[in-house]
Amino acid sequence: MLKAYKYRIYPNREQQVLIEKHFGCSRFVFNWALALQKRYYAIFGKSLSRTKIQSHLVKKKKKAKFSWLSEVNSQSLLNALLNVHTAFTNFFKGQAKFPRFKSKKIPQRSYQCPQHCTVNFEQGMINLPKLKGIKAVFSREFIGNIKTGTITKTATGKYYASVLVDNGEALPTLTTIEPSLTVGIDLGISHLLVLSDSSKFDNPKHLAKASQRLSIQQKIFARKQKTSKNYQKQKLAVARIHEKVRNQRLDLHHEVTYKLICENQATSYAIEDLGVKNMVKNRKLAKAINDAGWGQFVTLLTYKANWYGKNVLKVNRFFASSKICSHCHHKLDSLPLSVRHWVCPNCQTQHDSDINTSNNIRQQALADVAGLATV
Template sequence: MLKAYKYRLYPNKNHEEMISQHIGASRFIYNWALENKIKSYEAEGNSISRFALNKMIPELKIEHVWLKNINSQSLQGATLNLDNAFTKFFREKKGFPKFKSRKNPVQSFSVPQHYKVDFENNKIKLPKIGWINAKLHRRYEGKEKTATVSRTSTGKYYISILIDDEKENPVNKSFNIDTTVGVDVGIKDFAITSIGEKIDNPKYLKNSMKRMKVLQKRLSKKKKGSANRQRAKVAVAKLYEKIANQRNDFQHKLSSKLISENQAVALETLNVSGMLKNHCLTQSIADASWSSFVKKLEYKAEWYGKTILRIGRFEPSTKICNVCGYHNGKLTLTDRKWQCPDCKTNHDRDINAAINIKKFALDKQNLIGI
């Protein structure tokens, strides 16, 4: 099983300079490789392979001498990342690889091997860079794979180490109607479960918007290229980073709770990209970050042998009475509570949807009534 461990790095000035050179070189090779792939496809109808590109890198070093100071495997890692980007593009039919910019908020480069981790002294050695102080707060066991060194827009440095613990993924545990929970995500409440529990939406972005506007207004008044503008830019980035950290912490805790307490979690497939086109709700939907939450549920379920069940995006989970099955076609988004005309059951819109998500998911598994 593959797991990633992320640690904070504390480089000195020389380390920072070398890391910047590696980041710039990896970005240069990525863009160079992308340009060559596009040109070869336009000229011959076939895209040049990663291995052919790697063979061209030594010649590139003659033209650009500064590339000789960079770990050669990190340069080859850039072509591997591009190859993975094209694989994702052809698999999902969207997101054609783009040229990387130095203005991207997070910059990184990969270290495929030959790095060393010293847990006793809290240091990590990187090829061509040397030993760097780190906060190694968690130990790991297993085979070390590729490490990725990143720099955030606030000037913080991290290393993410991919570990293969050489263990098989646990077999999914059996589940039934009693050990399955349905979860409906929303804006007013972040998540509503089929047992009637409502988890408040913390709305970290909305709650920080007043401060954000002040910082962005200060930034807009600073002269471009000045040191004051750079400081104001970092202040905005720090607030965005704080919001992201708060959101991740909240989602990690909630996803861990749902996975640990249930054998299966039933979810609705949402068209988030389509929902973001509603300009009245764009900010609220982005603040909730449902896609990130679902990803956390998925990989944690895989870790612990739990099951994620899904229903189609067009299933009328909200408009169907979970007691008698009556379809209330007149229900609108403003109706938070409604009464079933047939069985007279009073429904909370979101709890009813969560119960139906669970029922629909189990029905597809032929587990209703078990």
């Protein structure tokens, strides 16, 4: 089983300079390989293999003009080539857009060390190729073989190390899906999620709460001249607000998913396969949807469920979960989002819109598993 552990690191000035060189060299190699692939495809109508690109890179490093590429870990440069290959593969599979060049202006940067990454918990150090003895704060320890180490720098100038570990354990077998142990989950805006057992989790709306403070700082930032030092200072002030909101949202999602997976008797969780990218095209709801972070929540719920052998069942996004009566299955012609309570015209059952939706999601997911889906 692979698990990632993220730690805050505190490199000294010399280490920071070398880390920045790794960022720059990895970005250069990525852009160079991408340009080479595009040019080769335009001339010959086919792509270069990874082996040929690697041989071109080796020849390039031997030239005096590009000798500075030898100052960083060679495996990190090869990983940049792998990223180009993966980007093209995902594009041709229809899973991603065409790869773009990496910009130097983007403040958040990262590079990966596929080999020779070690951790010393007693001394509080992380060792990487050409970077030894980086101070780190370990919030928790792990046991297992380190596969890769990734160094990232946030927009606020903080450094982190993400360590991917193989703990030698196998993923547990998924449990049998039982209707009595299946919970339907309706993701929303007024409430982050509503369960089919009538439980509701509030949505703190972190971005909305920080919007006034953020707007003030952004107005100040807009008045600064780009060549001044105050421009960079104010840019950092805006980035800190965004970082705090992101951390608050992530912490909430971890807390909620932990309660669902570890403090709940359910073994299966039914959710809608939402098309978030299409939903945010609605300019009236885009900010609220992004603030809720549905995609991140589903990602956390899915991998945590896999760790504990539980099931995540996804219902078709075109299933009219909010318009159907969960009691008699009568379908309404329309139901505005502003209507939070309604009465079924067929069986006269009073419904809370969110609870009714979560019940419909649960019933549809169980029907899909049994092969009795109606949609």
